[in-house]
Amino acid sequence: MVAPGQYLVVAALLFGLGFLGVMVRRNALTIFMSIELMLNAANLTFLTFARHPLHGAPSDGGNAIAFFVIAVAAAEAAVGLAVVIAVFRSRGSINVDELRSLRG
Amino acid sequence: MHDPSALVWIPLLPLLGALVCGLFGPRLGRANVNLVACAAVAGAFALALLAFVSVAGGPAITWAATWFAVGRIHIGAGLLVDRLSGLLLLVVTGIGFLIHVYSTGYMADDPGHWRYFAYLNLFVGSMLILVLADNLVLLFVGWEGVGLCSYLLIGFWYDDAAKASAGRKAFVVNRIGDFGFGLAVFALLALFGTVEFRSIAAELARAAPAEMLNQGLFAGWHLSAALTLIALLFVLGVTGKSAQIPLYVWLPDAMAGPTPVSALIHAATMVTAGVYLMCRLSFLFAFAPAALTVVACIGAATAIFAAAIAFAQNDIKKVLAYSTVSQLGYMVLAVGVGAFWAAIFHLITHACFKALLFLGSGSVIHGLGGEQDMRQMGGLGRRLRHTAIAFGVATVAITGVLPISGFFSKDAILGAALGSENRFAPWLPAALYGVGLAAALGTAFYMWRLWALTFAGQPRSPAAEHAHESPASMTVPDDVLAFLSIVTLALGLPLMGHEPFLKTFLDPIFGAATNTLLTSAVAPASELGTPWALYAVAIAVAWAGYALAYWLYQGGARGVPARLAAAFPPGYRLIANKFYVDEIYQAVIVKPLWGLARTLWRLLDQGLIDLVIVRGSAWVVATISAYVLKPLQNGDVQRYAAVMAIGATALLWWVLR
Numbered sequence: 001m002v003a004p005g006q007y008l009v010v011a012a013l014l015f016g017l018g019f020l021g022v023m024v025r026r027n028a029l030t031i032f033m034s035i036e037l038m039l040n041a042a043n044l045t046f047l048t049f050a051r052h053p054l055h056g057a058p059s060d061g062g063n064a065i066a067f068f069v070i071a072v073a074a075a076e077a078a079v080g081l082a083v084v085i086a087v088f089r090s091r092g093s094i095n096v097d098e099l100r101s102l103r104g
Numbered sequence: 105m106h107d108p109s110a111l112v113w114i115p116l117l118p119l120l121g122a123l124v125c126g127l128f129g130p131r132l133g134r135a136n137v138n139l140v141a142c143a144a145v146a147g148a149f150a151l152a153l154l155a156f157v158s159v160a161g162g163p164a165i166t167w168a169a170t171w172f173a174v175g176r177i178h179i180g181a182g183l184l185v186d187r188l189s190g191l192l193l194l195v196v197t198g199i200g201f202l203i204h205v206y207s208t209g210y211m212a213d214d215p216g217h218w219r220y221f222a223y224l225n226l227f228v229g230s231m232l233i234l235v236l237a238d239n240l241v242l243l244f245v246g247w248e249g250v251g252l253c254s255y256l257l258i259g260f261w262y263d264d265a266a267k268a269s270a271g272r273k274a275f276v277v278n279r280i281g282d283f284g285f286g287l288a289v290f291a292l293l294a295l296f297g298t299v300e301f302r303s304i305a306a307e308l309a310r311a312a313p314a315e316m317l318n319q320g321l322f323a324g325w326h327l328s329a330a331l332t333l334i335a336l337l338f339v340l341g342v343t344g345k346s347a348q349i350p351l352y353v354w355l356p357d358a359m360a361g362p363t364p365v366s367a368l369i370h371a372a373t374m375v376t377a378g379v380y381l382m383c384r385l386s387f388l389f390a391f392a393p394a395a396l397t398v399v400a401c402i403g404a405a406t407a408i409f410a411a412a413i414a415f416a417q418n419d420i421k422k423v424l425a426y427s428t429v430s431q432l433g434y435m436v437l438a439v440g441v442g443a444f445w446a447a448i449f450h451l452i453t454h455a456c457f458k459a460l461l462f463l464g465s466g467s468v469i470h471g472l473g474g475e476q477d478m479r480q481m482g483g484l485g486r487r488l489r490h491t492a493i494a495f496g497v498a499t500v501a502i503t504g505v506l507p508i509s510g511f512f513s514k515d516a517i518l519g520a521a522l523g524s525e526n527r528f529a530p531w532l533p534a535a536l537y538g539v540g541l542a543a544a545l546g547t548a549f550y551m552w553r554l555w556a557l558t559f560a561g562q563p564r565s566p567a568a569e570h571a572h573e574s575p576a577s578m579t580v581p582d583d584v585l586a587f588l589s590i591v592t593l594a595l596g597l598p599l600m601g602h603e604p605f606l607k608t609f610l611d612p613i614f615g616a617a618t619n620t621l622l623t624s625a626v627a628p629a630s631e632l633g634t635p636w637a638l639y640a641v642a643i644a645v646a647w648a649g650y651a652l653a654y655w656l657y658q659g660g661a662r663g664v665p666a667r668l669a670a671a672f673p674p675g676y677r678l679i680a681n682k683f684y685v686d687e688i689y690q691a692v693i694v695k696p697l698w699g700l701a702r703t704l705w706r707l708l709d710q711g712l713i714d715l716v717i718v719r720g721s722a723w724v725v726a727t728i729s730a731y732v733l734k735p736l737q738n739g740d741v742q743r744y745a746a747v748m749a750i751g752a753t754a755l756l757w758w759v760l761r
Contacts, residue, residue, distance in 0.1 A: 096740075
């Protein structure tokens with residue numbers, strides 16, 4: 001039996017890794033994957049609290065939200081990849097440091 | 105007329121005519137526009153005749169309708185034909201029709217022909233609303249409508265800046281009067297909660313003038329004081345619309361419009377709206393003797409003042425314009441001494457002979473190819489014989505050298521002035537009579553001067569030598585009006601009983617007011633009879649004016665006016681420049697207003713709004729953007745993500761703390 005706190009620690013680590021990836025990597029595809037990590041960290045937290053709620057009996061609310069997040073993440077990945085491909089086609093690069101044409 | 109709803113068609117026909125002429129005029133062609141415009145007014149005249157015959161022998165016709173109702177205030181759009189409005193209906197539609205016919209000749213070659221007839225029909229429709237209204241708000245609709253048409257027609261030839269500006273002047277000056285009218289209507293609404301004539305009359309019949317009001321706008325006022333204030337506010341409106349001192353200045357300038365317009369709007373109908381209003385509200389004015397005294401003084405002063413200005417005018421239309429102001433002064437004087445019927449009498453006769461004078465002057469101007477300066481005329485009696493005869497009839501009527509219409513109506517007013525009593529100033533009736541008589545002398549002088557300069561003597565210019573007579577569409581209306589100028593004298597004859605016919609005829613309308621006045625500070629002349637002595641004085645004065653004009657301008661002393669003018673240059677200049685009233689208004693009112701407007705423009709428009717509010721707000725936004733927002737938006741996606749993360753963390757901390 002694993003304690004709920006350990007799941008949360010894993011989730012926090014995953015989230016931190018994802019955040020770090022978003023902040024430091026320059027490749028847009030890598031940033032995307034890091035975002036997926038963060039989303040899955042959030043999913044893990046939802047599932048943990050669905051199984052071990054702070055008050056009352058376990059419920060399926062957290063599970064439902066996890067499925068919801070998976071669906072949204074899939075859609076986001078599809079749109080995001082399309083954007084990345086389009087950017088690559090027009091600019092020949094997906095380095096976000098070079099994509100600054102929206103500067104004010 | 106059995107069906108009162110037929111009344112609606114009296115104003116509606118000309119309004120529809122205006123719509124047709126205005127919308128389809130250019131496509132209809134001149135002949136069809138003439139037909140539509142004249143037929144609309146002729147139809148209104150026929151209906152008005154039916155209505156008049158019905159009310160002359162029976163009760164008043166009313167047609168009720170609700171315009172709007174807010175809370176306990178109910179504003180109707182009802183129409184009322186009684187003997188007073190019936191007479192006015194005939195004047196407006198009858199003379200209106202004649203002038204429409206005349207205009208088909210006068211405006212035949214004008215490029216704005218259809219526009220002219222659209223405006224003219226719109227005017228007749230508005231005037232009929234004014235006359236038919238059974239309440240003050242609907243009357244105000246007509247009042248403003250005729251003001252609008254007056255503006256449009258004065259500035260009809262709008263590409264001439266002076267004419268456009270004359271139209272604007274008329275509109276602005278009338279606006280001052282309308283301000284008083286509006287306040288008076290609101291005050292009546294506050295006082296009685298109704299604006300309908302017969303409801304107000306009923307309220308007043310119940311009220312005691314000395315009664316102290318204890319609620320509403322006029323709490324703590326005596327009823328008579330409130331009514332005096334309301335009456336004076338109405339008088340302000342009247343001085344605007346009927347061109348009385350101090351607001352008469354727009355009327356002489358209004359001659360910039362086409363001459364038939366001057367005849368219809370600025371002589372026969374619209375300018376008499378103020379007199380009609382005071383007669384319509386006779387029951388109210390009867391409760392305000394102080395206001396009536398003011399009215400009488402304004403009327404007498406205007407009559408003599410305008411007559412004096414007319415002495416030295418050389419523009420034929422300007423003489424007639426000041427003559428109109430002067431004659432309107434007589435009507436207002438009649439109201440002021442409580443002789444409402446005499447005001448209406450003079451209104452009717454004046455409508456006939458002054459319309460004729462203007463139409464005649466229009467024929468002269470037309471015949472001379474647009475010349476209006478009388479110094480360039482002379483000897484036209486032989487060339488424009490038809491016009492000259494009609495014009496002569498009208499001149500006789502207005503000056504009263506022979507007892508036809510104008511003689512009787514003017515004498516009725518002078519007799520009423522002399523016979524009235526005024527407890528504020530017992531000497532006032534005699535003074536009013538004296539001033540009125542002097543104005544009559546002036547009228548005879550300037551009108552016969554006009555005659556002598558225009559039709560008598562020898563031609564003084566090539567245009568006058570080759571003047572041509574106008575077409576039949578212009579001379580036939582002249583003939584009809586000349587006939588009317590003679591026969592309307594019958595209204596002043598004792599046809600029924602021993603009092604003038606019109607007085608007896610209008611007694612159901614003005615009886616209540618007269619009875620109220622008999623016990624008040626301004627008592628009208630009670631018994632008129634046939635004042636032979638007054639007739640003798642009046643006719644002597646008229647002949648004196650004629651003789652003077654003949655002697656100075658036609659007879660042996662033809663050089664005298666020029667020598668007089670040369671001998672007393674300041675006096676001549678004073679009169680020729682219309683007593684500098686326009687200049688005084690310019691300096692005292694217009695200039696300071698200009699200055700105020702300029703200051704406000706500089707301070708508020710340019711300073712506050714343009715600089716501070718518009719440019720200032722734009723400057724603030726631009727500065728904040730340049731120094732704060734622009735560096736934030738550097739295009740680095742990861743910086744955005746970092747800021748978002750910081751924000752999310754802060755939010756989380758704030759929620760969980």
